[in-house]
Amino acid sequence: MLMSKNLQGNYTCSATNVLSRRQRKVTTELLVYWPPPSAPQCSAGLSPESANLELTCNWDGGYPDPTFLWTEEPGGVVVGNSKLQTLSPSQLSEGKKFKCVGSHILGPESGASCVVQISSPLLASRPMKTCLVGGDVTLTCQVEGANPPARIQWLRNLTQPETAIQPSSRYVITQQGQSSSLTIHNCSQDQDGGFYFCRAENPVGVRAADIWLSVKEPLNVGGIVGTVVSLLLLGLAIVSGLMLYYSPAFCWKAGSTLRGQDMGDVMVLVDSEEEEEEEENKGALAEVVGQETRETEEELPKEIGKHGHIHRVTALVNGNLDRMGNGLQEFQGKLPFLLYLQICVVSLPGRCL
Structure with a gap:
């Protein structure tokens, strides 16, 4: 009566003969079925061993486990019948949708479903950065709209064989979510100036954004200030000369004031x-x-x-x-x-x- 999932388990019945004292036991397992408490959740990810796409349909919390069916939308073409479904890049295209339908013995009759849409990455970055010789600079790259999430790499000079920049004492790479940063320490004109490429790749597509790094010598602040002061004094002298030439009355009044x-x-x-x-x-x-x-x-x-x-x-x-x-x-x-x-x-x- 009033069945609940907590009553599931093994039940044993024991019988004893009062004369011979002989005892027998019979054990029965009770299974209680209940549906998952929430709707299924679909997600897309990268296969850890290859460039394939992994589709996952999570519908946990019920007993027994539901069954799953993956279809391609629109059209309803079946692509798999497991909770975790792997697809090759040849089966993928920009904006394609995949639907997971979960079925449970307790219903609903039509099952519960979720949809996942895949897309290639989009990149946002500043196209130009400047670094002073001997200083530090940070290049940033933000990936947007990628499903599944993209792998991000930093490269130099795509005309050469593509070799990703490896983290070192001068090159520090940090990533938070789909945002990546490349920090260059002790900038050098010979080694660090030029194009850098932020590359984002997922099974749907590949995108790259170029960033031009300009390495410059530090400014001579003292020389700039001296030049500005000299120009101001020269301008003041020119204005004073023009006033003396075109407005002698003003000079007469100024001289009278100085003489009291x-x-x-x-x-x-x-x-x-x-x-x-x-x-x-x-x-x-x-x-x-x-x-x-x-x-x-x-x-x-x-x-x-x-x-x-x-x-x-x-x-x-x-x-x-x-x-x-x-x-x-x-x-x-x-x-x-x-x-x-x-x-x-x-x-x-x-x-x-």
């Missing part, structure tokens, strides 16, 4: 029309300062004639408008700070040069 002068500084121009006054205008600075302001103002500016001629102009710099009313005598104490200029102005009818 106020914005009331003026330039007084005295026009001398006659060429004979040239020698007088080149006299000592003290004589120019001694002239009265009124005489200076009467000379500023003389009307330019209709016909072109040359004007010679005397300039007093560092004057002050507020002090001009008292005459230029007050500036006699500032003679070291006065600037005497003589400007030659050429005037033509209708324009001034």
Whole structure:
């Protein structure tokens, strides 16, 4: 009553004669059938001894063991009737599907099934890598979409006989799942520069991705910084020269600021029309300062004639408008700070040069 799988086993019946004390025993085995608790699981793998494909259908946990039937889909062509089925590469093609149907004595009547689809590997990697001489670099290769999982190898120069790179002290190969990495220590231009190939192979197909490794000399950081600083200083000098050439007013204001002068500084121009006054205008600075302001103002500016001629102009710099009313005598104490200029102005009818 209330049968369960725990009741399965051997049961013994024992009988004893009370007079002769003779005893007999009979043993019976009880088998309890139960179906697997879950649906079957299909998977594809590589044969450890060859390049064949192994199809596995796992449907465990029941009693007795179910039977299996492998078919190719679509079409339903039978390819095997075992839990583990081996197929040769000639029976395989990209995207082909295989179906496993498991049957148990307790049902279901139509059986339980699973499907596995096989595919060739796809590769993802960076096409170019750079390593400095004496440094380390890591090349990575990611395999996607491969069923069954692919074997991954690293090679050099496919034009030569294909020989996989073997792990060593300079070449370290690591793999996690379907991702592989090749680490090269102490890079050398002669030995390590060039193409590397990541090759992934399963019974369905083979794929290879090439990676170009460029080995370069380390950069001279000190030289680069010195060059940049030199270029900046050269640019600053050029800009300063252009400002001095095209904007003398800016330089005048900057000089006044450095000298601590106020914005009331003026330039007084005295026009001398006659060429004979040239020698007088080149006299000592003290004589120019001694002239009265009124005489200076009467000379500023003389009307330019209709016909072109040359004007010679005397300039007093560092004057002050507020002090001009008292005459230029007050500036006699500032003679070291006065600037005497003589400007030659050429005037033509209708324009001034």
